[in-house]
Amino acid sequence: MARILIVEDDARMGALVAEGLRDEGYDVEVVDNGVDALIAAANEDFAAAAIDVMLPEMSGFEICRHLRARGSTLPVLLLTARDAVEDRVLGLDSGADDYLIKPFAFVELSARIRALVRRDAAAPKSTLRVAQLELDSATVRASVAGRPLPLSTKEFALLRLLAARLGETLTRDEILGEVWGTTHHIDRNIVDQYVSYLRRKLDPTAAGVQIVTVRGAGYRLIEQS
Incomplete structure (x- = not known):
């Protein structure tokens, strides 16, 4: 069973996403801040992460940069209401693998997660x-x-x-x-x-x-x- 990390400070949104992914057979962990996200990613084996950009104290961009700086290859999907081209470029430059604009349909989020999990499973593991x-x-x-x-x-x-x-x-x-x-x-x-x-x-x-x-x-x- 693939394990997914959700980083979302909106408790209702985090619960809805987690419930939907669990219904599709994923094992899901939800945290609401960057520090807990980095600790979870360091200590557990996740197939992918969906991370909100607008988090208190540490943004989703910063979480991505920290992950990549310590060598993590965890596939990351950034979730944000910011749809400017420069924001999407910033997200990808920070090390994210994909970018999804809020509001989004859950079926699209699910499809993006499936794609990241498949890509990670197919990649050679170092x-x-x-x-x-x-x-x-x-x-x-x-x-x-x-x-x-x-x-x-x-x-x-x-x-x-x-x-x-x-x-x-x-x-x-x-x-x-x-x-x-x-x-x-x-x-x-x-x-x-x-x-x-x-x-x-x-x-x-x-x-x-x-x-x-x-x-x-x-x-x-x-x-x-």
Whole structure:
């Protein structure tokens, strides 16, 4: 079930949009301000967001800019009563994917959301999320609950491999082949060394994941219960 974020400070409008989308089978979360929108987007996996432009304190344009600045590819539909060409250009330049003028028919909003969800589902995914851990292969950046997690290239590659095969035990030879590209002329202890590096940097409580040693076999990444 696709999850949709609605950012709307008009409680009645937010409730109507949410009800309509839920009737169409979406899982919907509604927030009424930019700060809560950014927190929700950082901590949950949404297929698309519909964001009102005219919000208190932080506009929809600013929310889009913040999302894109931290590398989020969340598809965004801006909702606004401002229909001037320059406003639409500003919205698209801020990182929005689409723009819908108020008042609108719900069927049009629904069609725009469907298009964004289809586009997002078809796009190749460079970002991998497990619990509070996020790994972006396009930028080789890691974060925990939205906060940067500084990693070397090899540390990132090792952690992403473990995350991509969550719960699966990987032998040292498998890890060497995937991360270092070969098992020849490399001391297998280097895997243990890099696992140690990751454990020093990765707080299991904050990240919600932990690297576990499987004695005599290798390593695996598990979610914290």
